[in-house]
Amino acid sequence: MENIDMQDIDALINEEREKSKIDTEDINSSEKFKVDILAPHEQHIATVLLLDTSVSMSGDKISELIKGLRTFKEEAMKDRSVQKRAEFAIVTFDSSVEVVQDFAPIENIEIPIFKPKGDMTCMGHAIIKAIDMVNERKKIYRDRGISYYRPWIFMITDGEPNDMWPNGEEKDVELWTEVIKKVHEGNSEDKNVGKKFAFFTVGVEGANMKVLTLIAPPNRVPIKLSPDKWKEMFLWLVSSQSTASQHKPGEQISTEDPTDPKKGWGKFSI
Amino acid sequence: MQANITYPYIFGTSVPGPSHIRNAIPCQDSFAHETISNFGIIAVSDGLGSAKNSDIGAEIAVRSTIRRAKEILEKKILEFDDKKIFDDIISFVRAELEFKANELQCSLNELACTIIIVIIHNDNISVAHIGDGSVVARKNKNLILISGPGESEYINEVTPLTIIEWKTSLRFYKDSEIDSIAVFTDGCQEAIIQKNEKDLIPYDGFFNPLFSYAHKIFNNIKMGEKDIKDFLESQRMNEISEDDKTLVVAILGNDND
Numbered sequence: 459m460e461n462i463d464m465q466d467i468d469a470l471i472n473e474e475r476e477k478s479k480i481d482t483e484d485i486n487s488s489e490k491f492k493v494d495i496l497a498p499h500e501q502h503i504a505t506v507l508l509l510d511t512s513v514s515m516s517g518d519k520i521s522e523l524i525k526g527l528r529t530f531k532e533e534a535m536k537d538r539s540v541q542k543r544a545e546f547a548i549v550t551f552d553s554s555v556e557v558v559q560d561f562a563p564i565e566n567i568e569i570p571i572f573k574p575k576g577d578m579t580c581m582g583h584a585i586i587k588a589i590d591m592v593n594e595r596k597k598i599y600r601d602r603g604i605s606y607y608r609p610w611i612f613m614i615t616d617g618e619p620n621d622m623w624p625n626g627e628e629k630d631v632e633l634w635t636e637v638i639k640k641v642h643e644g645n646s647e648d649k650n651v652g653k654k655f656a657f658f659t660v661g662v663e664g665a666n667m668k669v670l671t672l673i674a675p676p677n678r679v680p681i682k683l684s685p686d687k688w689k690e691m692f693l694w695l696v697s698s699q700s701t702a703s704q705h706k707p708g709e710q711i712s713t714e715d716p717t718d719p720k721k722g723w724g725k726f727s728i
Numbered sequence: 729m730q731a732n733i734t735y736p737y738i739f740g741t742s743v744p745g746p747s748h749i750r751n752a753i754p755c756q757d758s759f760a761h762e763t764i765s766n767f768g769i770i771a772v773s774d775g776l777g778s779a780k781n782s783d784i785g786a787e788i789a790v791r792s793t794i795r796r797a798k799e800i801l802e803k804k805i806l807e808f809d810d811k812k813i814f815d816d817i818i819s820f821v822r823a824e825l826e827f828k829a830n831e832l833q834c835s836l837n838e839l840a841c842t843i844i845i846v847i848i849h850n851d852n853i854s855v856a857h858i859g860d861g862s863v864v865a866r867k868n869k870n871l872i873l874i875s876g877p878g879e880s881e882y883i884n885e886v887t888p889l890t891i892i893e894w895k896t897s898l899r900f901y902k903d904s905e906i907d908s909i910a911v912f913t914d915g916c917q918e919a920i921i922q923k924n925e926k927d928l929i930p931y932d933g934f935f936n937p938l939f940s941y942a943h944k945i946f947n948n949i950k951m952g953e954k955d956i957k958d959f960l961e962s963q964r965m966n967e968i969s970e971d972d973k974t975l976v977v978a979i980l981g982n983d984n985d
Contacts, residue, residue, distance in 0.1 A: 606883060
């Protein structure tokens with residue numbers, strides 16, 4: 459797996475700075491006006507793709523997912539803004555939670571061949587992991603003086619969690635309560651506890667949409683993927699990332715409607 | 729030998745960002761300035777991308793700022809208390825925006841914009857600021873960020889002066905022994921302000937030559953405006969930000985170079 463580590467990023471920034479010192483002709487409009495400016499410093503947007511790889515995903519669903527991710531990479535590579543500004547991580551969950559790809563620019567993302575396994579769907583632990591990852595990434599951006607947009611967590615599942623539940627065993631309830639609080643608060647617009655990330659939930663065939671509705675933030679209800687619309691969903695994800703990474707101050711993120719009857723790929727589950 | 733120069737003198741320009749040119753969106757930045765004897769007033773405003781009529785809002789904000797500030801300074805309506813003056817000006821600006829919103833039959837939010845107001849008096853400056861953009865000054869040869877873009881975690885978030893609780897978002901600063909200042913919108917920020925974990929630092933490679941240049945062109949402000957326009961429209965500036973850009977420079981007195 460090829461990742462850019464922070465040393466590489468520092469080296470890249472220094473290299474750009476050196477280049478900028480030489481190339482000042484363009485900005486210096488008259489003989490007297492001779493200034494220097496800083497090298498371009500791309501704003502960043504971090505996205506975690508949180509993917510269910512439990513056994514129920516076997517067969518068509520997992521191959522559609524892999525195919526969709528490949529299309530996603532291909533299309534994202536064509537978009538300058540996504541290429542330069544977006545960073546993606548891939549986290550899978552089944553009987554365990556695995557970071558199969560840490561944050562990296564799209565060109566360095568390798569789409570793995572997922573092999574569904576395990577009789578558990580550790581969605582609760584996976585969500586906590588994704589939230590920790592976006593928080594850590596934001597800290598890295600801050601430490602390096604990189605401006606950034608609100609990160610995204612994009613979860614795709616065909617089931618329901620069985621490492622957390624609203625009632626029953628104490629540990630399940632505890633995790634349920636923690637996850638719901640973190641997801642709902644973090645995705646909210648509350649200026650004290652919210653605005654930490656945008657949390658998207660997609661249920662594919664077989665998903666328990668009732669439970670996903672409880673997990674998803676109230677202001678971002680889950681979307682049920684329509685049959686054979688995997689490709690459309692991933693194309694939407696590219697165009698949304700492109701839009702999100704080009705927003706100017708004060709602009710609200712306005713993505714295309716995923717439930718549009720003609721161009722959309724799913725239905726809201728309420 | 730220094731020529732006979734009248735201070736302060738002020739010049740600057742606004743240019744639309746390439747994304748606005750491509751999409752036929754008007755420039756949402758606006759600026760205005762005025763000098764009244766040894767006072768100078770600068771107003772800079774950036775209309776929010778999310779607000780439909782923010783270009784109109786920004787223009788009204790800077791024009792009404794100058795109009796009200798002139799009235800106050802010329803007719804001495806208020807005693808010279810910076811905070812009272814700024815409160816009065818911003819209340820006046822908001823009333824003008826509300827009037828326009830009524831006329832356009834839109835909400836005040838559709839005129840949402842930021843505001844930076846600088847009052848210069850001899851080598852003293854007072855600044856009132858809501859939203860992003862920045863003011864950089866040079867004091868005894870040191871560059872100081874007088875007012876930064878405000879606290880906001882994400883790059884696309886900003887507080888406009890049209891919010892009801894604008895007083896809680898109003899930042900106020902004053903300083904003295906200043907020889908030069910630059911006021912600019914966030915479209916310029918990435919190119920000329922360095923960031924580390926805690927601080928924003930004016931980039932000396934930009935501001936020192938800019939101020940030295942501005943001190944030399946006291947007799948040719950038009951050229952200064954053109955040079956700044958060419959600079960803001962340059963390809964390298966556009967590569968850094970697709971946003972509208974405004975840069976206004978004021979020279980308060982001799983830089984003793």
